[in-house]
Amino acid sequence: MKTMNSIIMKLSALALTLMLAFNNAQAQMPTDSIVADFNEFVRLLEETHPDPYTNYGGRPFFRRAAMETRFSLILDSVTSTDELSRRIRQFLIPLHDGHTGIEGSFGFDSDEHDNICAPVSFSPISDGVIIVSISSEYKDLLGSRLIAIEGIPFKKVCEDLAQNFTAENEIGRITHFCFVSSLGFGALKKVLPDMRQDSITYQILTPDGKPMDLTLPIIQAFGGGDKHLASVEEAQPLPPQKNLSYMFVDDKKNTMYFRSSQIMARDALEYIRSNGMGLDQYLSRVYYSFNDDEMPQDVDEALARIPSFSDEFDKMLQQMKKNKSKNLIIDLRGNGGGYTPIVIPTLYQMWGDKFIMDHTNFGIKFYQLLSPLYMKKMNVSMEQADAMLSSQAMLMGDYMLNGDATAPEEITDEYRNMFIGQMMSSVKDKLMAQQGKPVYTPEQVYVLVNYNTYSAAFHYMFYLWKMGATVVGLPSKQAPNTYMEMTPFELPRTGLKGSISNSLQIFLPVDDPRANQFTPDLMPTYEDYKRYNFNRATELLYLLDYIKGKK
Secondary structure (H helix, E strand, C coil), X not given: CCCHHHHHHHHCCCCCCCCCCCCCCCCECCHHHHHHHHHHHHHHHHHHCCCCCHHHCCHHHHHHHHHHHHHHHHHCCCCEHHHXXXXXXXXXXXXXXXXXXXXXXXXXXXXXXXXXXXXXXEEEECCEEEEEEEEHHHHHHCCCEEEEECCEEHHHHHHHHCCCCCCCCHHHHHHHHHHHHHHCHHHHCCCCCCCCCCEEEEEEECCCCCEEEEEEECEECXXXXXXXXXXXXXXXXXXXXXXXXXXXXXXCCCEEEEECCCECCHHHHHHHHHCCCCCCCCHHHHHCCCXXXXXXXXXXXXXXXXXXXXHHHHHHHHHHHHHCCCEEEEECCCCCCECHHHHHHHHHHHHCHHHHHHHHHCCCEEEEECCHHHHHHHCCCHHHHHHHHCCCCCCCCCEEEECCCCCCCCCCHHHHHHHHHCCCCCCHHHHHHHCCXXXXXXXXXXXXXXXXXXXXXXXXXXXXXXXXXXEEECCCCCCCCEEECCEEEECCCCCCEEEECCEEEECCCCCCCCCCCCCCCECCCXXXXXXXXXXXXXXXXXXXXXXXXXX
16 A cells, blocks of 8 residues: 555655746736636636635635725726736735745836835845845945835834735745845835835945945936945855755865756756646756756757755765765755655665654654646546545545554564655655665754745755754744645636645644744844855855854
């Protein structure tokens, strides 16, 4: 009989990252078609999402929000597909779900504020944001902390912006602020109702700790205004690394650095292809994360040029084993995700049978909803699902639970082979050859993360942490307890595309203070950023110095 893990492997590839495109075309169509597509979206959302109601306050309040949006489309005689996507995004904000969304231009109401901003940009740190670029005349203010805007506390600005953007936690709200403040003031004016036309005043705390009012002119965001900006350093302590690249960072080869820019590799593409799910939307993106040359037209040839995640990890561990290296840094900063199952073999490669035993105690649960849209994505029928389950009891709308497995009393060859057989890897023969022994277990594993360590990359960080790794950097904008996976849809009349979550993940007890925002074990403070001259690579510099200090 197949285990629940086997079922999930066949029916699910967790946290698939779809890039929702910006659609600036203002396509027009009759209002009744716009309304009909909105109604279709609501139907798909209720049918596909694991829980579309709770965050609205319950089903009656969800339905009321949908009704109000529908009425507004009719009363305003909306004919623009872009306006429909904007109102759908507005409707989705209470859901607090970063994996459910729709394509369309990112702005708000189109007016003169959309294309203007101040000559300054910000970046998140552990306890707020700092200035990372500004007009050259103010270059001494680089690294200053933002305290308020026009007298409105920064935290309140972020909270008010969250009424216009989907955010799962505080760092997500901060990240949105950094994005919209440099994109254009079309969004920011929503929370600064008295914003002036010609200038804006920021309350900041300078690097030497002095409060200051900084008034900057408002300029054109794109193609105009002051092009003479000063920026913080972007000097990297290591050469640029492509996806799944690795290198030693010290002469004695004690510390290995492994870079993963996305959780996608040949292992996932072969799985997608073998299950008839289509490679078109993934192949070129994954290919060019590894290669600089033109992608071959032949799919087999292109796949052969894309490395396997677990094969590259094996090669890296073999080098560490040869040199008896102590430390491994896995850099997941800016990694937006992909297919979670392809990282599972790396945990077995580092810990062998110990991982097989320990993973059942992670306390992680996924509640995955069976829906027509999800089954279409996975190219699986209910009959096939029942066959995989060795059951005739599953119905559309049921939830599959992944996370209820129990550890065996001992790891037999049969159990281990079954476990490895369920893994998503292009080199299962190498995994089988381990016979339960690690390829190599570093003394210490460090996981480097930031606010954009998301989806499948967040999963990888969490699994490594559960196995004893130290997490270093900034919190992720993804909540540990949240909605997950992206099931694509297309609305029949407007052609608008998007995705809907089909899984609920519970990584931590609901009363755990980190259930909404995971706190890394080591976080650089403002003084640390200042010590590294606010370098954009501060998190890595901080970690490298931390490791040196432990010698």
